[in-house]
Amino acid sequence: MTRYDLALIGFGGVNRALAELIAERGDTLEAELGFGLRVVAITDLRAGSLVCTDGGAIDLAPLLAVAPGELDFSGLAGGSPDPRNEWVIREAPADIVAEATFTNPADGEPALSHVRWAIEAGKHVCTTNKGPVALHGRALQELARRHGVCFEFEGTVMSGTPVLRTARRMFGGLAVHGFEGVMNGTSNYVLGRVESGLSFADAVAEAQALGYAEADPTADIEGHDVQLKVMILANEVLGADLRRADVPCTGLSALTADDVRRAAAEGLRWKLVGSAARRPDGTVEARVAPVALPAEHPLAGVCGPVNAVAFHTDLLGAVTVAGPGAGRVETAYALLSDVLAVHERTANLAGAELLQEAGRG
Amino acid sequence: MTRYDLALIGFGGVNRALAELIAERGDTLEAELGFGLRVVAITDLRAGSLVCTDGGAIDLAPLLAVAPGELDFSGLAGGSPDPRNEWVIREAPADIVAEATFTNPADGEPALSHVRWAIEAGKHVCTTNKGPVALHGRALQELARRHGVCFEFEGTVMSGTPVLRTARRMFGGLAVHGFEGVMNGTSNYVLGRVESGLSFADAVAEAQALGYAEADPTADIEGHDVQLKVMILANEVLGADLRRADVPCTGLSALTADDVRRAAAEGLRWKLVGSAARRPDGTVEARVAPVALPAEHPLAGVCGPVNAVAFHTDLLGAVTVAGPGAGRVETAYALLSDVLAVHERTANLAGAELLQEAGRG
Structure with a gap:
């Protein structure tokens, strides 16, 4: 069974709702979608960072039991009071980075750097953050293409309502x-x-x-x-x-x-x-x-x-x-649909590569 | 370049509009979608049947120049005054059968037989006909699965508006x-x-x-x-x-x-x-x-x-x-989107098979 390990950048409403979905219905999703999901790293401006480097995953239930404002990763194993975003995005053993920090309409930072670091590290990125996509979307897509990773952002327009993906897949x-x-x-x-x-x-x-x-x-x-x-x-x-x-x-x-x-x-x-x-x-x-x-x-x-x-x-x-058009669970679903898109694209690309090798493509 | 040869069953408004799309923008579609389309057989209750068995395709422009009610295939090479639906569906050298005859809400015939014959002959089927899908959809899908072909019917609900495909692909x-x-x-x-x-x-x-x-x-x-x-x-x-x-x-x-x-x-x-x-x-x-x-x-x-x-x-x-909700061009687009779905599924299945053989699936 395929499994994707996630790094959650920003642990506000949206990524917290994604963590709840994974904790509460991960098994159901695995049976339906054909892949498992684990969270191996979380960073947050206020809570700090938490990273599993031993091949395991973060136990989400205890974190989700703490009220959002009171979460503090510094006392936990693998925890730090500092978000250490660049280090976590580049070095944590994640396949996919889920970026859900605040939107900055002036220059897209710091989300723009988060997305760049992930792509440069060879990780797929899903984001709900309008800043980097609106201001630098084309450059980031080109960067992702060069690094052979996916850059998905359904949640930037109308939360989980499949608007971008309808335009991309339904209008051939x-x-x-x-x-x-x-x-x-x-x-x-x-x-x-x-x-x-x-x-x-x-x-x-x-x-x-x-x-x-x-x-x-x-x-x-x-x-x-x-x-x-x-x-x-x-x-x-x-x-x-x-x-x-x-x-x-x-x-x-x-x-x-x-x-x-x-x-x-x-x-x-x-x-x-x-x-x-x-x-x-x-x-x-x-x-x-x-x-x-x-x-x-x-x-x-x-x-x-x-x-x-x-x-x-x-x-x-x-x-x-x-x-x-909005909502934390609705936007978390956008990230889940992005992960599903990464899964489909990865599976199809691997197949297409083999087809080409076999001279049938 | 992949190419699909079509048999058009029923040459009323919808399949005629599909033929117009292929004749008028086949090259554009080929560049965009990555496959070519040809029509190799047409049957119609009034016009009869027309089949290319020499490896070529039907020249659509002359047929589309004739008013719908006046079309008569009997004098043409490969033509017959008889629709010969079963023979054409089973024997014409088509990859995909596009079924667009009238809807019969009582037992779905004759469209039901058209769809069955195509599947039994190992051909993919796209239909805009509500009868067979509403009354026998599950059995036909099972039959298609057993024969390793696609059975697509986006046009049965709201013409080309992607309703069925949104439900199938956008809600994972x-x-x-x-x-x-x-x-x-x-x-x-x-x-x-x-x-x-x-x-x-x-x-x-x-x-x-x-x-x-x-x-x-x-x-x-x-x-x-x-x-x-x-x-x-x-x-x-x-x-x-x-x-x-x-x-x-x-x-x-x-x-x-x-x-x-x-x-x-x-x-x-x-x-x-x-x-x-x-x-x-x-x-x-x-x-x-x-x-x-x-x-x-x-x-x-x-x-x-x-x-x-x-x-x-x-x-x-x-x-x-x-x-x-309706319209001949809008419904013809449903058939085109069905052909695109056949293309994507065929490519992905071929890749998945190879992946499985390679032990990477």
């Missing part, structure tokens, strides 16, 4: 001309509440009270989060190579509550839409902006924390994938 | 508890027009005038078409083995225009919903019935000819795929 033989997406749950929730009569300020406060919005909601409300997702999707699906400056971004502050309610009365719904389309000359134009959608638009009915992307294709017209 | 590690779908464009169009103020009779007449509804709209309006799709999806996604009698079916005649408009005034939208769910004891219950959906339901915004299926999963909640 189709031309994708562009896409439009509602890709931020917080702004979508706020717009829905404003439609129902709240002011923007009260709707944001409510979203914060419910845990949907961050203390500083700017990135969600003003479209900067969606901007990174548009870059990731456009680069992946349309073969673009967009910088942030190439994606003009208008947020919800461009709208008044009156705009929203007047549109609703006319059967239109304002949504914060991230979109990209191929121009006739082959280049790609992209933007983030509020758009008043007619009821029959595929994104008009996308409500609250649900997100959706409509892909525009030549033979099928619009094909839309909708699902959760 | 998830438990799917059930699904709900709006899977018939005609009934959905009619409901939308009744919401806008038409009577049911006028809405059906309009759908007929626009070519959305058949001369006899019963199968669409009364849910029998959706019933077959529910059986196909439930058998595929939930491992069920449902007969038609297991899927109670209520159609739109159970509704009055007043019901529809009263609900709309309350923010609810009636949809003809096909659904299935796993019961606590592991068995599956399924039904087709009109349901008044609240605005935030993932299917409430599915309008007109767009169809959608929402899959209910443990880790992601609802994941919805929406796209065209």
Whole structure:
């Protein structure tokens, strides 16, 4: 039976949920997916690092029994109060690095370095971190190709909802001309509440009270989060190579509550839409902006924390994938689906190599 | 370069559109997908049969230049006025049989025999025909397994929209508890027009005038078409083995225009919903019935000819795929995606066999 040993970089909500999945249903997953999963290293800004170098795996249950804020690896065998990210990523005996630290939209660091170190060390990388993928995705994919490892990032757009993988695997033989997406749950929730009569300020406060919005909601409300997702999707699906400056971004502050309610009365719904389309000359134009959608638009009915992307294709017209846009378990599933993709690719590549050797490829 | 030779069974709208795709963009597809496509046999109830037995392929352009109703193969080399389906399917030098004759919901014939003959002759089969898949899918899959060939049928549910393949390939590690779908464009169009103020009779007449509804709209309006799709999806996604009698079916005649408009005034939208769910004891219950959906339901915004299926999963909640529900080009793309699946499976199986021989699997 194949087995993959994981190093978890960042032990916040997402990687903790992944560890819970492995601890609680590892056997079921092994039976279904055909491979076993173990965690052999964990690093975290606050808890430090924990590495198994004796060929064994980390016993996850005792770690998961400790409240997140109180976890401290320093007293444990193989533990250190220092995250030692570079050393752990390069030297821990892991097959796959699961990167889930915070997104930095300015330069993608430190996640960018985490991903680079893993690839350079010959390890597959799965990440939920938009920073490195949006800002340096093409260079990282090229680096992964040169090192013969996989670089997977389904969780960077709409958590575990298979958006990137649908575009990559389900559209063979189709031309994708562009896409439009509602890709931020917080702004979508706020717009829905404003439609129902709240002011923007009260709707944001409510979203914060419910845990949907961050203390500083700017990135969600003003479209900067969606901007990174548009870059990731456009680069992946349309073969673009967009910088942030190439994606003009208008947020919800461009709208008044009156705009929203007047549109609703006319059967239109304002949504914060991230979109990209191929121009006739082959280049790609992209933007983030509020758009008043007619009821029959595929994104008009996308409500609250649900997100959706409509892909525009030549033979099928619009094909839309909708699902959760965020959530720790939902995003941990994205990492699991990335590991599954690594498994499939590795198995198929090994087979293809043998086929080529045998002259049957 | 790999090449697949196709036999097209039924040369109505769908297989004709597939032939157009091959004739018009075969070279582009070959460059993108890594395999060539040729048509070596065609049969049709009215046109007869046409088979290349000299190692060549059928020149499609002249056939596609003739209006569908006027096509007659009898005067051509390799042609016959008789469809000779069994002989062509068994003996034509095809790798893949593309079955696109009419759906018979009673016993699935003659498509059922077409599919069986192909599998018995060691040929892969792709079909857009709901009859054999809904009524005998499990037996046919077992037969295909025994003969080492692929049996693909993406086009039986929502034409080329990748619904079956999403469930099969995108949900690894998830438990799917059930699904709900709006899977018939005609009934959905009619409901939308009744919401806008038409009577049911006028809405059906309009759908007929626009070519959305058949001369006899019963199968669409009364849910029998959706019933077959529910059986196909439930058998595929939930491992069920449902007969038609297991899927109670209520159609739109159970509704009055007043019901529809009263609900709309309350923010609810009636949809003809096909659904299935796993019961606590592991068995599956399924039904087709009109349901008044609240605005935030993932299917409430599915309008007109767009169809959608929402899959209910443990880790992601609802994941919805929406796209065209019908159309000749859209359904021909389903066949193309089936051929692509045959290609991928064949390549991976050949590799896996070699891996196993090499002791690395």
